[in-house]
Amino acid sequence: SVAVTGAPPTVLVDKLIHASLYHGCAAAGVRPVRFRHNDVSHLEALLHKVEGAGLKIVLTESVFSMDGDRADMVALAAVCRANGAFLCVDEAHATGILGEDGKGLADGQADLVMGTFSKALGGMGAFVASSSAVCRWLENSGSGYIYSTAPSPMVLGAVEAALDLLPRPEMERVRVRVADLAERFRRHMQAGGLDTGPSSTQIVPVVVGREETALALSRSVEAAGFLAIAIRPPTVPPGACRLRVVLHAQHTVEQVDALAEAIFSGVRDIP
Structure with a gap:
């Protein structure tokens, strides 16, 4: 300029x-x-x-x-x-x-x-x-x-x-699949009373608040076989710590459902 x-x-x-x-x-x-x-x-x-x-x-x-x-x-x-x-x-x-x-x-x-x-x-x-x-x-x-x-x-x-x-019809089906998986995961979280923020894409935050809660939940789901990183300040504001879940086309409906259950189980086990 x-x-x-x-x-x-x-x-x-x-x-x-x-x-x-x-x-x-x-x-x-x-x-x-x-x-x-x-x-x-x-x-x-x-x-x-x-x-x-x-x-x-x-x-x-x-x-x-x-x-x-x-x-x-x-x-x-x-x-x-x-x-x-x-x-x-x-x-x-x-x-x-x-x-x-x-x-x-x-x-x-x-x-x-x-x-x-x-x-x-x-x-x-x-x-x-x-x-x-x-x-x-x-x-x-x-x-x-x-x-x-x-x-x-x-x-x-x-x-x-x-x-x-990218422009091939089969890739459009892949994009729709990813969107459907993300929406399924959001519905699971919201039905369980968990906050997914304003997400409308393949990136779905599970906002849990405290840093200690996010870290404990991340460890819990990792023990269940899933990698969901705990995001903490300064990346997000204090009190808005979360797990960051990103869906892709190789994920299955069964995996999405199992991840949701692992998160619910982890939340129940956190003091």
Whole structure:
């Protein structure tokens, strides 16, 4: 932004973006302005207050990694367009698994999309997608790109093969299956009085409150044969500790049901 306009940018971020995005802001010497989580009206009010000639950049995730909820991409895009803001979206948890043909949730909405090859695409590395002008600018100004080694041809070949698979009808059935498994697990938890927060994706938190409770429950379900990591501050706020459950296509209905029972059993055994 400084290179293009001669003025520093204003970066507005959803307050629950991933820590890596905050680290990126810090590395760029940018102090972001935070808007309330998934509150497009608050973002709009903040955009109206921005002064100066620098770019207005809005940074969000499409699927939030700890709550498993989604940004309203259509509303965000509309507000950004109306206020001359450049919308950047991290699609790490949406690429391949959500949206038409697995294209994610920001398809056709964002000015820049970034994501990873290491989740649904089963590889490693990451990508940035934007206009050719923006990509050329990043190639020539992004130190993390300039001073790094290119991904291996084997990795890129695997990713290309994964991308070829995404639009196939059988992959749509896989995506539906993952969504159904996640919904089944949420229903189990909610029927048992446990809090799954605003989750609407394959990421399902089981919010239990205290750090000690989350740790004890994680150990209990591991003893039953399941790995569900206890998430604690500073990743989540105090009092919002949780197990983070992520469903994928190789899970079975029987495993989802057994995990739910293991969680209920663990909760009953915690003093």
